[in-house]
Amino acid sequence: MAICFLSPVKTINLSPFPSITTTRHHPNPNHLRCNFSLTTVTTTEPEPVFTSVRSFAPATVANLGPGFDFLGCAVDGLGDFVSVAVDSSVIPGEISISGISGPEASSKLSADPLWNCAGIAAIATMKMLGVRSVGLSLNLEKGLPLGSGLGSSAASAAAAAVAVNEIFGRKLTQKELVLAGLESEAKVSGYHADNIAPAIMGGFVLISSYDPLELMRLEFPREKELFFVLVSPEFEAPTKKMRAALPAEIGMPHHVWNCSQAGALVASVLNGDAAALGKALSSDKIVEPKRAPLIPGMEAVKKAALEAGAFGCTISGAGPTAVAVIDDEGRGVEIGKRMVEAFQKEGNLKAVAMVKSLDRVGARLVTTVPS
Amino acid sequence: MAICFLSPVKTINLSPFPSITTTRHHPNPNHLRCNFSLTTVTTTEPEPVFTSVRSFAPATVANLGPGFDFLGCAVDGLGDFVSVAVDSSVIPGEISISGISGPEASSKLSADPLWNCAGIAAIATMKMLGVRSVGLSLNLEKGLPLGSGLGSSAASAAAAAVAVNEIFGRKLTQKELVLAGLESEAKVSGYHADNIAPAIMGGFVLISSYDPLELMRLEFPREKELFFVLVSPEFEAPTKKMRAALPAEIGMPHHVWNCSQAGALVASVLNGDAAALGKALSSDKIVEPKRAPLIPGMEAVKKAALEAGAFGCTISGAGPTAVAVIDDEGRGVEIGKRMVEAFQKEGNLKAVAMVKSLDRVGARLVTTVPS
Structure with missing residues (x-):
């Protein structure tokens, strides 16, 4: 729905909803400690099950006419890739954006994880997992045009949330990943899940409530063409x-x-x-x-x-x-x-x-x- | 949604939508010639296939919270009965209400078919069928309380429309019967189909358009309880x-x-x-x-x-x-x-x-x- 443009590095409140505060204390400005109030979901800190993973998240069509602000769907064969790797050069519990590629992307998107959709979602996911002992580096490959109405920011956030979850053994549910992705969406376009939910869950998704978040996956029959x-x-x-x-x-x-x-x-x-x-x-x-x-x-x-x-x-x-x-x-x-x-x-x-x-x-x- | 109370007999326009005019010329005030502009659906005048029929139509719950004005459903085991008989004492092409029974009904409901929900729907159905050579008498048995929010008027209209359609060999579709019933609803509570459509079709019905009338029957799975x-x-x-x-x-x-x-x-x-x-x-x-x-x-x-x-x-x-x-x-x-x-x-x-x-x-x- 919207994109993260380059912005100065500073301490911010990422969203007015689940309150998030961040602390910087590393010489690398692209490193960020997870230090905000999203609920940690796992009871013990998970260990990485992969050295690195690469994920994909699709473009999404939100609003859908009368489905304004509560209904969206994912479209095939178009989207963003995110690679995440365990990186001993990154301070444990932090994340670093190692690269951004794609038309316009490297010049228009911030490599500061605080100001990058993938970075914000990755941080939120690490926080929910309770990751404190492992640092990660993240590479974003933009396949989607920026600001086109195809859920570019959501695709980056969804791919990042899924990548972080997978590298730590898939401890979070899809709904939890949507909540992590919502941290990113809230920053760039408001607390709307009609792109991030289908980007993570696929198909059509109806958001029936935000407090608590309630999602309905609507199954378009597989034998039908659309x-x-x-x-x-x-x-x-x-x-x-x-x-x-x-x-x-x-x-x-x-x-x-x-x-x-x-x-x-x-x-x-x-x-x-x-x-x-x-x-x-x-x-x-x-x-x-x-x-x-x-x-x-x-x-x-x-x-x-x-x-x-x-x-x-x-x-x-x-x-x-x-x-x-x-x-x-x-x-x-x-x-x-x-x-x-x-x-x-x-x-x-x-x-x-x-x-x-x-x-x-x-x-x-x-x-x-x-x- | 509303009820037809006793009112003086007069020539009226039954609805602001499909324009209807009526002509009285019979000594019996409960007789009415079908003479309005609802489209005749059958190409040749149908003949009765029964001497008499008795029909039932269920109560309905309309509005359904956020389904206001476009969604309704039918409930089992509660509703109105209508009997219709070929009656040579009724002028061909006309209808007569021979009786109304049920608590409160006989005192509160008009026996003038112009002012009775069942009568209006029966007339509309005869018109759509192109009936000119047969007169009918109609008996209404109210099972529903009046003005309770359970689609009392729609149940009477639905039962009447179905009875008339059945006595002439079921020439009309359910959608056409809903249009006939809408003539009645328009008279008593406005041009809303959220009671009459489920009363005729059963189950849940979504009205997605009035011009033209478009109805979506929503199937609640049969194996589930509700x-x-x-x-x-x-x-x-x-x-x-x-x-x-x-x-x-x-x-x-x-x-x-x-x-x-x-x-x-x-x-x-x-x-x-x-x-x-x-x-x-x-x-x-x-x-x-x-x-x-x-x-x-x-x-x-x-x-x-x-x-x-x-x-x-x-x-x-x-x-x-x-x-x-x-x-x-x-x-x-x-x-x-x-x-x-x-x-x-x-x-x-x-x-x-x-x-x-x-x-x-x-x-x-x-x-x-x-x-």
Whole structure:
């Protein structure tokens, strides 16, 4: 939903929710001691079961029209990689970011773990595990574009949380990893789990409560096809600006309408009805009408997608990526072309299209090196 | 949701939606010619396949907390019966109400088909079938209390629509019968299908659109148990007053919350998770907080239900009935006792409790007499 840009190193409160304070006392500014108040989950300090691990976490589409702020899903074959290694040169209980790669990433992302999505999530995970005797180094490979509305920050955080959990023998549950990832999201875009939860759990995830965190994994039937046409224009849509565009008050008819469409969206997911899913996704009368005009050409792009046969189309996350839904990959490619043309013609924006299926796995271990 | 009280006979427009006009020209004031603009669905006029039929339609619980105005469900073993017979004494194309029975019903309900929920729905169904050559008499047996929030008017309308459809050989679909029943609901409580749709279709029904009407039947898994504890106090909660209590504008946080709970409610139904269903049903932050204070003792009744182990509790329809959810009939009886006590103690209201399971069938034919 948002990204961590380079910022000065300082002691901060990472989130207004679970209170976190940090202490610096190492000559390397990229080292950070875990010293905050997230609950330690394990009773005894775990030992690493691998020397190093590499993990992957997928891109995510949040908001999903009437699913605004509580529903998101993961998309396959697009995401970030994180490698984590036991590193004796890092002070025990601390973490160091050893490298960041990927287009734009090395210049725009901070190598300070306090200001890097992967770093914040890794620290939170170490804290929950109660790691005090081992230092880790972390390498981030960005596969996702920054600030595109595809859950770039969540993918980094999810991959990091999973990597740290795996290197210590997978002691934490997915929900605990979501809580760790939320520390990162809270820092960059607010305490919203609609990217981080599907990035970690895969598939569609509904956040039904934050206090306590309650997540519902919605299973789109495996025998059914579902493709997302993701069209990203060269345009910056800052999350803060997109959030400021939201109405403070909503009339009862629009509230009832969006609630009914949220219900229809959830039912369509569980029933594996891609057409009804697209229709519900496309039906938002509250958020999309306020945000679409801020992305040049978006309304024409949606129209083009629907005319080309898409079941539905809306803004992915806070934008600027447009997401359309279809049940056939080939038709998805055609729809993507029409959407790119519309961005060019009506918004004067260059755009790229991708057709991706649903990721049903979420953040995962990719490779390991045994201890 | 509301009831048809006795009113003077006059020519009226039955609904602001599909425009309906009626013409009277028969000495019997309970006869009515079908002469309105609902689309005739059958291409040739159907002939009756039975001399008479008797149908049943169940009670319904609408609103369901965050499912306000778009979600309802049917409850088993409680409802209205309608008998319809070919009657040569009735002018062809017209209908006559021959009798109304049930506690309070004969004194409070009109025998004028223009002002009776069953009559209006029967007329609408005849119109859709294109019946011009046969007159019918209709007998209504009210099993439901009037104005209790259990879909009394919808049950009468549903039973009548199904009876007329069955006597002419079942030419109409369930959706068409819902449209016929909506003519009646529009007259008495507004163009809302959250009672009439589940009364006709059974189970849980989500109304995702009115123009055109689109209905989603949500299947609660058959192997799972679900019981409704229905507690009706001796108190009148007029639908108009309850609707006037609603807020005109809703803040974004409450909107997002209720949307997420609507999604959770739908997912719980489809997953057969009675506990999550109850929790979501109980979570409304918009409608219930405004309406509950208008029903003496309601807040205490909800508290008593939850303390007694109910998974959730809210107002059924526009009230005054309280509905709690549980997965065990015996525990439902205990919960009902606690709720009745709370109505007495905190609201100074006498109340009766029933424990009912989900009706999965909807309005149905009960008996027939062949032609």
